[in-house]
Amino acid sequence: MNPEKKTQRQPTAVRKAQIKEAVLSIIFSQGLDQLSTRNLAKAVGISEGTIFRHYASKRDILLDILEDVKSGLLKDMAAIVQKEIPAQERLEQLFCKHISYLLENKGITILLFAEVAHLNDAELKSGLNDILNTQIQYIQNIIEDGISAGIWTDKFSLDDIGTLYLGMPVMMNIRITLSQEEAAPLNFCKRMLPLFEKILKK
Amino acid sequence: MNPEKKTQRQPTAVRKAQIKEAVLSIIFSQGLDQLSTRNLAKAVGISEGTIFRHYASKRDILLDILEDVKSGLLKDMAAIVQKEIPAQERLEQLFCKHISYLLENKGITILLFAEVAHLNDAELKSGLNDILNTQIQYIQNIIEDGISAGIWTDKFSLDDIGTLYLGMPVMMNIRITLSQEEAAPLNFCKRMLPLFEKILKK
DNA sequence: ATTGTTAGCAAGTGATTACTTACATAATAT
DNA sequence: ATATTATGTAAGTAATCACTTGCTAACAAT
Structure with missing residues (x-):
């Protein structure tokens, strides 16, 4: 019914690109102080912890x-x-x-x-x-x-x-x-x- | 010995001016993310609560x-x-x-x-x-x-x-x-x- | 088939934030 | 003198932050 419900596993290069894109998108449309790791994870569609699989820090x-x-x-x-x-x-x-x-x-x-x-x-x-x-x-x-x-x-x-x-x-x-x-x-x-x-x- | 140890009581107009000056000083010399109410109070030489006597919010x-x-x-x-x-x-x-x-x-x-x-x-x-x-x-x-x-x-x-x-x-x-x-x-x-x-x- | 590595999540962590509360004392008005 | 108001503090508060931990499952190499 909903084939996109579950997060697909992605190689780190893909996730990194998605994360960076989401950073710029959040900054432009919501402002810098909405750029929390929580919001960032939600925008990419992954959990907060997963961000730190790909990047050591914000x-x-x-x-x-x-x-x-x-x-x-x-x-x-x-x-x-x-x-x-x-x-x-x-x-x-x-x-x-x-x-x-x-x-x-x-x-x-x-x-x-x-x-x-x-x-x-x-x-x-x-x-x-x-x-x-x-x-x-x-x-x-x-x-x-x-x-x-x-x-x-x-x-x-x-x-x-x-x-x-x-x-x-x-x-x-x-x-x-x-x-x-x-x-x-x-x-x-x-x-x-x-x-x-x-x-x-x- | 130390006559400036205790904070002098000041009218709100004076405190407001001091607070605003401290805001600009902190921003320029330490950066925006050091502009917390805690740091601000320390820079002015008053307690954090006193800031909210003079201003309703940051x-x-x-x-x-x-x-x-x-x-x-x-x-x-x-x-x-x-x-x-x-x-x-x-x-x-x-x-x-x-x-x-x-x-x-x-x-x-x-x-x-x-x-x-x-x-x-x-x-x-x-x-x-x-x-x-x-x-x-x-x-x-x-x-x-x-x-x-x-x-x-x-x-x-x-x-x-x-x-x-x-x-x-x-x-x-x-x-x-x-x-x-x-x-x-x-x-x-x-x-x-x-x-x-x-x-x-x- | 087995093993090691990579990517994922839920549920934390302590630190910090802006702001509040309860109470005290100084200045002012009556 | 007394009451009121203005300025002060210490010790909270709940919320949020970046980041960690412990565990699971997908994938790749042998």
């Missing part, structure tokens, strides 16, 4: 998600930076990839900022620092190329430009989290890019 | 801090918007006031973002939404004046410019929280302003 789950960002988003961004196309096109691809990744993984930014806020965990903190610095480094690489190619100005600090850049995806997340509208900023990347490019123009 | 303390932002920062910003000086000067004053307020109240931004992250409280959430929208409104007012005066371009959406603007203070806070360096961004306002103004130029 913290380990978050660290694993950070690794996914590094091997997912950051790898994609690195590939764009190294493309043999004009700096302007790379900038657009980089920014739009960045934005679409955040929209597809809506809990990620909140999770990262929660760690900024709680900040008592040195390893999580430095993991986040790595991610932000790597992203800034990628934009700076592209901008340096644009300056060398003579299309962009060199009168601003690359660090400040990086700060301004990162503010855009961060603000997008804050606003969709506050409004909880999923659909709105689909064209966010195309809308914001002209503003950012104007700063770079000679 | 949540009420946070709501009171939100009110302080409204009657402090937002009032100051409103006064700047209404000044009879060129839009360019008002923009600089508004932005630098915004930045210095955040540097003087270092726990504020983390507290606000924690609420974005936890977001299960409708009243806190809408209080934060009010603050962000008011700030965006103020910049938009100044920019509209600059456009009317013919010094700035009207080719970008005011909403998008507002998003870009707010990203700057937000990123500043993220970076000082991650690096925990207090001194660094004293000139943040003066450094970032030229980048932002370039977008507005005709």
Whole structure:
């Protein structure tokens, strides 16, 4: 009658993926303080104890998600930076990839900022620092190329430009989290890019 | 020998101010998850029960801090918007006031973002939404004046410019929280302003 | 077939949380 | 002086947290 009543036994790789997905889903739709191991287990459809078969601690789950960002988003961004196309096109691809990744993984930014806020965990903190610095480094690489190619100005600090850049995806997340509208900023990347490019123009 | 050993009885207005100050201090220097009523009481130097003499709940303390932002920062910003000086000067004053307020109240931004992250409280959430929208409104007012005066371009959406603007203070806070360096961004306002103004130029 | 390993659950664990209760004393009003 | 109110504390409370324990059954290797 109900073939899905009993939990199916699954290999740890599958369960880990389910757990990480449930973490992001709970954070985005219910908020961080609903992310208890109890709720997490219920969302995956397993018992609380089973979570600890696959992860040694709740913290380990978050660290694993950070690794996914590094091997997912950051790898994609690195590939764009190294493309043999004009700096302007790379900038657009980089920014739009960045934005679409955040929209597809809506809990990620909140999770990262929660760690900024709680900040008592040195390893999580430095993991986040790595991610932000790597992203800034990628934009700076592209901008340096644009300056060398003579299309962009060199009168601003690359660090400040990086700060301004990162503010855009961060603000997008804050606003969709506050409004909880999923659909709105689909064209966010195309809308914001002209503003950012104007700063770079000679 | 030790005249400060026993806690002095204080009027509720004084205690409320001490409690709010301790909240921001704990958040900035120890992180959000150290903000328990136990730690809070210890920081103020009173017993845990006394906190609940002055505030009905922990949540009420946070709501009171939100009110302080409204009657402090937002009032100051409103006064700047209404000044009879060129839009360019008002923009600089508004932005630098915004930045210095955040540097003087270092726990504020983390507290606000924690609420974005936890977001299960409708009243806190809408209080934060009010603050962000008011700030965006103020910049938009100044920019509209600059456009009317013919010094700035009207080719970008005011909403998008507002998003870009707010990203700057937000990123500043993220970076000082991650690096925990207090001194660094004293000139943040003066450094970032030229980048932002370039977008507005005709 | 036997054995070892992996994935599962129910029912705990102690620690911590925000908050309450009962009672005491200081300040104020009458 | 006396009564009232405001501020204080110590010692609770029930609920929740991340995590553990003891046991079972599914699966894989030999």
